[in-house]
Amino acid sequence: MTRRPARGLAMLMAGGLVVMAGCGTSPPPPPPGPSASVPPIPAQLNGNKFIADPCSAITVEQLRSIGFGEGRHEQTRQGQCLIVLGRSVDVTTSWFPPLRESISTLYSGRAQGRDAGNHWEEMTINGYPAVIVDVEENIPSRRDEGPLACRLVLGVDDNTLVHIKANTRGKPEAGPWLNDPCGAVKKMAEFVIGNLRS
Template identity: 55%
Template sequence: MRRLAIVLLTLLVAGCGGTATGPPPGSPAAAPPIPVPLDGARFIADPCSAITVEQVESIGFTDGVRDTGGEARCVLAFGPIVRVQTSWLSPLRETLDTLYADHASGKDTGNRWEELMIKSYPVVVVWAEENITGRQDKGPLACRLALGLDEETLMYVGTNIDERAEAGPWQYDSCGAAKKVTEFVIDNLRA
């Protein structure tokens, strides 16, 4: 009987120990902080202020022209297929915090979730168009990243490469191209 009392007392004391626990399951993950806000207002006013044809050509793309712009996007075309785009979701103006909260709650944020840091800024690969069966080793045909510019503005940087020669050395690396374009975007939008 005394042994049983000691065992029960030991279990009771062990159960009262203060062990650290993580956040409860299903609680939203916090977005990483934006180190220094970028100029989101300038980007919203002119989406093409984020990237130029010349910058994209400097990393090997060819035959570039500013194809279209619009209220919420800028598209640079390189030949008939290859595109580099910067955009935001008008009129929603998502933020990095809402993107992370949506992802944590199971809402559709794209077919991929890969968190990165580019030039100390939090970036998430949110979508990639996988290559056709038998060519997956060549990499995705298109890729989209999300970049928090400031506490109120989320930008998407997309590349549609489709294995085309106009993408130069990025012909089989659409996500790598999107990451490099994002470096230019960060430099261009430093407030």
């Protein structure tokens, strides 16, 4: 009679081990994050050229050809090229070391809720995917004059995102773009595409 309880205890212990082993298994994988429909790059441009020299993206002469005043390049920090036009107008082409974003990481990051800027306006420029991600609005009494600054990001290959920002602030050095920085960055993106083809 004493053997039956012992056998039952052994079975309970074995059952307990099975349950404990089940608790130690890894949890199921989390569900996949939200997906993003990423526009394609029509033909790979030379993103390495831009990473090595952000000033290769656009020239002062090209800016002058669309109405900007006299200007000069100033390499301000790693990953950025600043073009100063007059006293207060500037254009920057940049990336953000050590990150090397792409149009794919931009879209997927936004789908996952990461901050991509205060604006999101998708477009294509000469077939290449671009997004206006930041617009600095004018003061309320001058909103009809257009924004103060605008930043566009352009996918040039599968591994490179070019940031183009124009800060025109209604100054005469910006020529026809003084109240249209977003129009200016779109036009600059066309130059970037041509300059990075080689």
